[in-house]
Amino acid sequence: MKNATLIMGGLAILFLLLISCNDDSPGESSNLDPELLRIIPADGASSVSTETSLHMAFNMPMDTQSVRLYSYFSGGEPMHEWMDSLDHYGGMGHMNMIRRNHMMVWIDSIEWGGRFNWNENLDSCEFMPDSALHYGTDYMIMFNENGIMGHDGxxxxxxxxxxxxxxxxxxxxxxxxxxxxxx
Incomplete structure (x- = not known):
């Protein structure tokens, strides 16, 4: 009986040690879905420098190609026309596939060029536009979570x-x- 109690106690301690060693911290493999933790400039920011770059931080390493393919950056009058068209249809979720495909081709045609620079851990990046932004202009960053993936898929x-x-x-x-x- 004493041996069984000692074995059960030892197993309980071992179990507690294993649980306490589990680490789901950002930047490491975990069972969490990828999430955008922070974006700079923040949503609604004003008086942003025309020389700015965009900074994004995620909770884990990302598939950099999917972030590049499914992130869109646009601004000015073409962006407003695109957003007005979205309002007309009630947003992307209310469109049939033909309209949705048309909207995605449209956003591709008005997207600002630039390059992504990733940190070593692949959990944060900087998007540097190819040219300075325009003064006194509205800009939009759009993410399509249906295509963006973490490094683990x-x-x-x-x-x-x-x-x-x-x-x-x-x-x-x-x-x-x-x-x-x-x-």
């Missing part, structure tokens, strides 16, 4: 109820006023 989940498309908007700084000294 798990699909992205952003916790929103909008058919897997998530939008972040910001506004750039106004053009600096010319002073008489600069004439």
């Amino acid at each position: 798990r699909g992205m989940h952003m916790g929103h109820e909008d058919e897997g498309y998530h939008y972040y908007h910001f506004h750039t700084e106004s053009r600096p006023a010319l002073s008489p000294d600069s004439w």
Whole structure:
């Protein structure tokens, strides 16, 4: 009986040790779905520098190609026309496949070019636009979680109820006023 009690106690301690060693911290393999933790500039930011780059942090290493393919960056009047068209149809989730495909071709045609620079862990990146942003202009970053995956192949989940498309908007700084000294 004493041996059985000692064995059971030893197994309980071993079980507790194994549980306490389980680490689901960001940046390491875990059973979590990939999530966007932070984006800079933040949604709704204003007076953003025209020389800015976009920074994204995820809770785990990402499949960098899927992030590149399913992230969209656009701005100005073409972006407003695209968003107005979305409002007309009630958002991406309310469109049939023909309209949705048309909208994706459209967003591809107005997307700003740039390059992604990833950190060593592949859990954060910087998107650097090919050229400076325009003064006093609205910009949008759109993610399609239906295509973005973690490095382990798990699909992205952003916790929103909008058919897997998530939008972040910001506004750039106004053009600096010319002073008489600069004439």
